[in-house]
Amino acid sequence: MSNDLTERTVDEATPPSANHFVAPLEETPLLAIDVVKVADKPSNLWIDAWRDARRRPIFWISGFFIVLVCVVALFPGLFTNVAPNNDCQLINSNGGPTAGHILGFTKQGCDVYSRIINGTSTSLAVGIIVIVLTTVLGIVFGAFAGFYGGAVDGFLSRIGDIFFSIPYILAAVVIMSVLVNYRSVWTISLAIGIFAWPATARVLRAEILRVKNSDFVMASEALGVSSLRILMRHVLPNSIAPVIAITTISLAGAIVAEATLSFLGVGLGSSIMSWGNDINQAQKDLRTNPQTLIYPSLALSLTVFAFILMGEVIRDALDPKARALR
Amino acid sequence: MSSTMSAPSSAGRADDRVPLLQINNLQVGFQTQTGVVPAVRGASLSLHAGETLAIVGESGSGKSTTAHAIINLLPGSGKVTGGEILFEGRDLTKISEKEMQQIRGKLIGFVPQDPMANLNPVWSVGFQVQEAIKANGIATGRADVKKHAIQVLKEAGLADADKRLKQFPHQFSGGMRQRVLIGIGLSSRPKLLIADEPTSALDVTVQRTILDNLEKLTREIGTALLFITHDLGLAAERAEHLVVMYKGQVVESGPSREILANPLHPYTQRLVAAAPSLASRRIQSSVHRLAELDYSATDVTEGLDLIETAEVRAEAAAAASKREDAIVVKDLTKVYKIRGNKEAFTAVDNVSFSIQRGTTMALVGESGSGKSTVAKMLLRLEDATEGQILINGTDTAPLKGRALLDLRRKMQPVFQDPYGSLDPLRNIGNTISEPLNTHKVGDKKSRRERVYELLEQVSLPNALASRYPGELSGGQRQRVAIARALALKPEIVILDEAVSALDVLVQAQILQLLSDLQTELDLTYLFITHDLAVVRVIADHVTVMQRGKIVERATTDEVFDNPQMDYTKELLNAIPGAGIALRV
Numbered sequence: 001m002s003n004d005l006t007e008r009t010v011d012e013a014t015p016p017s018a019n020h021f022v023a024p025l026e027e028t029p030l031l032a033i034d035v036v037k038v039a040d041k042p043s044n045l046w047i048d049a050w051r052d053a054r055r056r057p058i059f060w061i062s063g064f065f066i067v068l069v070c071v072v073a074l075f076p077g078l079f080t081n082v083a084p085n086n087d088c089q090l091i092n093s094n095g096g097p098t099a100g101h102i103l104g105f106t107k108q109g110c111d112v113y114s115r116i117i118n119g120t121s122t123s124l125a126v127g128i129i130v131i132v133l134t135t136v137l138g139i140v141f142g143a144f145a146g147f148y149g150g151a152v153d154g155f156l157s158r159i160g161d162i163f164f165s166i167p168y169i170l171a172a173v174v175i176m177s178v179l180v181n182y183r184s185v186w187t188i189s190l191a192i193g194i195f196a197w198p199a200t201a202r203v204l205r206a207e208i209l210r211v212k213n214s215d216f217v218m219a220s221e222a223l224g225v226s227s228l229r230i231l232m233r234h235v236l237p238n239s240i241a242p243v244i245a246i247t248t249i250s251l252a253g254a255i256v257a258e259a260t261l262s263f264l265g266v267g268l269g270s271s272i273m274s275w276g277n278d279i280n281q282a283q284k285d286l287r288t289n290p291q292t293l294i295y296p297s298l299a300l301s302l303t304v305f306a307f308i309l310m311g312e313v314i315r316d317a318l319d320p321k322a323r324a325l326r
Numbered sequence: 327m328s329s330t331m332s333a334p335s336s337a338g339r340a341d342d343r344v345p346l347l348q349i350n351n352l353q354v355g356f357q358t359q360t361g362v363v364p365a366v367r368g369a370s371l372s373l374h375a376g377e378t379l380a381i382v383g384e385s386g387s388g389k390s391t392t393a394h395a396i397i398n399l400l401p402g403s404g405k406v407t408g409g410e411i412l413f414e415g416r417d418l419t420k421i422s423e424k425e426m427q428q429i430r431g432k433l434i435g436f437v438p439q440d441p442m443a444n445l446n447p448v449w450s451v452g453f454q455v456q457e458a459i460k461a462n463g464i465a466t467g468r469a470d471v472k473k474h475a476i477q478v479l480k481e482a483g484l485a486d487a488d489k490r491l492k493q494f495p496h497q498f499s500g501g502m503r504q505r506v507l508i509g510i511g512l513s514s515r516p517k518l519l520i521a522d523e524p525t526s527a528l529d530v531t532v533q534r535t536i537l538d539n540l541e542k543l544t545r546e547i548g549t550a551l552l553f554i555t556h557d558l559g560l561a562a563e564r565a566e567h568l569v570v571m572y573k574g575q576v577v578e579s580g581p582s583r584e585i586l587a588n589p590l591h592p593y594t595q596r597l598v599a600a601a602p603s604l605a606s607r608r609i610q611s612s613v614h615r616l617a618e619l620d621y622s623a624t625d626v627t628e629g630l631d632l633i634e635t636a637e638v639r640a641e642a643a644a645a646a647s648k649r650e651d652a653i654v655v656k657d658l659t660k661v662y663k664i665r666g667n668k669e670a671f672t673a674v675d676n677v678s679f680s681i682q683r684g685t686t687m688a689l690v691g692e693s694g695s696g697k698s699t700v701a702k703m704l705l706r707l708e709d710a711t712e713g714q715i716l717i718n719g720t721d722t723a724p725l726k727g728r729a730l731l732d733l734r735r736k737m738q739p740v741f742q743d744p745y746g747s748l749d750p751l752r753n754i755g756n757t758i759s760e761p762l763n764t765h766k767v768g769d770k771k772s773r774r775e776r777v778y779e780l781l782e783q784v785s786l787p788n789a790l791a792s793r794y795p796g797e798l799s800g801g802q803r804q805r806v807a808i809a810r811a812l813a814l815k816p817e818i819v820i821l822d823e824a825v826s827a828l829d830v831l832v833q834a835q836i837l838q839l840l841s842d843l844q845t846e847l848d849l850t851y852l853f854i855t856h857d858l859a860v861v862r863v864i865a866d867h868v869t870v871m872q873r874g875k876i877v878e879r880a881t882t883d884e885v886f887d888n889p890q891m892d893y894t895k896e897l898l899n900a901i902p903g904a905g906i907a908l909r910v
Contacts (some may be wrong), residue, residue, distance in 0.1 A: 023577045027575070048796075224734040
């Protein structure tokens with residue numbers, strides 16, 4: 001409407017003046033106020049996150065790779081029938097690819113491909129044990145510190161700070177050097193996990209501090225719900241999303257840590273097959289026989305990469321703000 | 327939209343001047359994953375130099391989007407998809423970003439909504455004002471820029487402006503920050519100033535002084551003002567012309583008084599009937615017996631006319647009078663110790679009041695007056711430093727365990743923020759039944775039935791029980807919060823700013839619902855609010871708090887007709903629309 005909104009004084013008693021514009025009702029239909037629409041699909045944070053994630057190719061690519069790694073770890077026999085250790089013959093030392101041994105041989109004459117396949121379970125097991133440990137410790141420390149605050153927070157957070165101030169690789173090197181006779185998947189996971197949990201606890205604590213001030217927490221309090229129940233029922237479920245994202249990424253970190261420790265010679269004993277051990281063995285032959293280094297490294301990188309990508313997809317999917325931007 | 331184009335030009339122009347700003351058939355859309363969602367659908371308006379025009383609408387009506395389109399500040403995925411915006415004859419939708427930068431700030435000033443978020447906290451206020459002055463080329467040379475900056479702050483009404491230049495935004499109150507932003511907006515003497523809800527984040531008395539200042543400045547400079555607000559009373563008071571927007575369309579536009587006195591579009595009629603600021607004026611004028619009310623808003627959707635609500639409430643209250651007190655508060659004091667500070671902060675200072683069963687008392691005050699702290703102490707979410715709270719004659723302070731649970735059963739809160747008061751990860755059914763579970767009322771089946779019964783009481787469909795809060799609008803969430811509060815059949819409901827965050831129409835609906843529930847269930851309300859207009863339609867008694875102390879306490883009629891304290895008078899005067907002479 002190009003009506004001129006100019007007249008300053010309008011006699012209010014007059015019927016609608018020339019510059020009083022009203023849209024025809026048929027073109028601006030009124031809706032019932034605040035009408036309830038329930039025909040749509042239900043949604044909440046998790047449902048929305050799933051709907052968001054499944055639209056992304058990266059989710060499917062990294063998801064496929066993670067599933068593949070898991071299957072390889074559980075059933076290595078499906079992928080190779082070459083025994084990784086027993087068939088080693090020095091005649092094949094540093095040999096190139098041949099039929100049935102597509103990635104060649106190590107210095108000891110073992111099949112590289114078979115070693116990678118059979119080493120998968122070690123790397124994955126370390127990763128999973130470490131994240132279970134860090135998540136449990138992180139949730140217990142982070143949740144109680146954040147929710148109860150005050151002296152509880154001071155005490156728990158300082159404990160966290162002590163562990164946080166020691167780089168976990170360094171701590172694991174020390175622990176593994178001491179436990180030289182007890183090197184196994186369990187001890188190495190413990191050595192990594194015990195110093196890696198404060199990161200999770202900090203993220204969770206910050207999130208809990210945010211959530212516990214919500215009105216819905218106060219409403220539950222006014223209902224007489226006990227504080228532990230409020231924590232478990234309302235606060236924790238609303239704070240857990242960033243922990244899940246960080247967990248996927250720290251799984252990748254744990255796999256790298258195991259490889260690092262094994263590479264440094266303080267990780268798993270040489271009798272246990274792992275990518276880190278293989279990389280350690282291969283470094284001496286880097287110039288003469290690089291594939292023994294390259295292939296285990298590639299397996300490690302791809303696995304870590306898949307978990308990191310998955311972590312980022314999950315983080316974005318769980319963050320409504322990040323979702324709105326796309 | 328052809329409709330918006332067709333009506334007026336033939337109707338005869340009042341004036342042949344070329345408008346300063348003319349928007350014709352503007353279309354704005356937002357790009358989403360599912361395609362373009364239209365936000366503005368064929369809006370048109372025109373504004374002449376030196377005049378004031380207000381765009382009124384609820385959230386989502388496209389009012390802000392229209393304003394942002396003018397200076398090309400649409401967020402991310404927004405785009406003008408049609409129509410033209412003529413500013414002094416130039417189409418702003420067709421010029422380059424560089425040309426727009428020349429216009430923005432220099433010819434068209436902008437005052438944003440949230441003064442807290444729009445000044446950079448790491449730079450001094452003076453730096454930010456000077457930056458704007460330099461960017462708009464008003465002055466060059468350090469001394470000159472500084473002189474201008476001081477002048478800007480002086481105009482904005484800040485005393486000792488030269489000292490203030492060195493201060494940082496956190497040292498300014500919200501009102502002062504908004505003054506600075508207005509000062510920056512007007513520093514280049516623009517021809518047009520766009521103010522997007524400039525005062526909705528501020529207390530009413532501050533709101534009033536800011537708007538007075540804004541009005542004075544724009545008049546002196548001769549700047550045209552485009553004012554965006556959700557408050558019809560405020561718009562009518564401050565602007566000569568109104569444009570009412572609804573779902574991205576202009577439904578009515580014209581001179582403010584005429585629209586207010588004679589709203590023609592049903593939506594505008596709804597809005598007029600539902601605006602608390604206007605309703606409280608009308609109730610007041612009827613009390614004063616100035617004349618019979620003559621409002622042509624006859625076709626109003628039922629349950630939205632706040633006058634009707636107020637009348638029903640008044641009748642119920644008359645029946646309820648002479649009953650015993652449900653709540654008695656004696657000499658209540660709350661002192662907070664501030665870390666690293668020897669002086670303690672007294673949030674609530676010697677407060678006493680009582681509320682009769684079945685009535686509503688409003689506790690009014692601005693932010694920081696201690697009213698919410700009183701509510702928290704009543705609910706036993708905080709302990710009082712001194713004083714007594716008696717609920718049905720029982721002192722609540724020593725209650726523990728079982729007895730405290732029983733107290734909580736009798737008294738339930740509803741909070742302000744409808745988006746924060748429901749757990750987003752629990753469905754509506756579980757949220758409403760939580761009080762039943764906590765207090766072990768009935769078995770699973772009877773709880774489910776009670777949830778349906780409650781949903782019905784707050785006019786929501788049963789199907790919502792399995793839905794999550796994220797799917798509901800603000801008003802619907804507030805209904806759920808009310809249902810949860812009612813689950814245990816409480817006697818007392820404490821409403822902490824329970825309607826403040828809602829759009830006017832929804833606000834009227836909720837006030838109506840609360841009024842009905844009170845009559846039906848014999849509830850006692852403590853209604854905490856900063857909005858005196860709402861008080862007028864809902865409360866029987868008013869207690870006014872200022873800085874932790876009670877400054878005035880009386881029946882609603884007494885307070886509105888004959889306020890004793892200056893502070894109360896100030897609050898009353900600050901109700902938007904108070905200055906409008908209603909046709910009678």
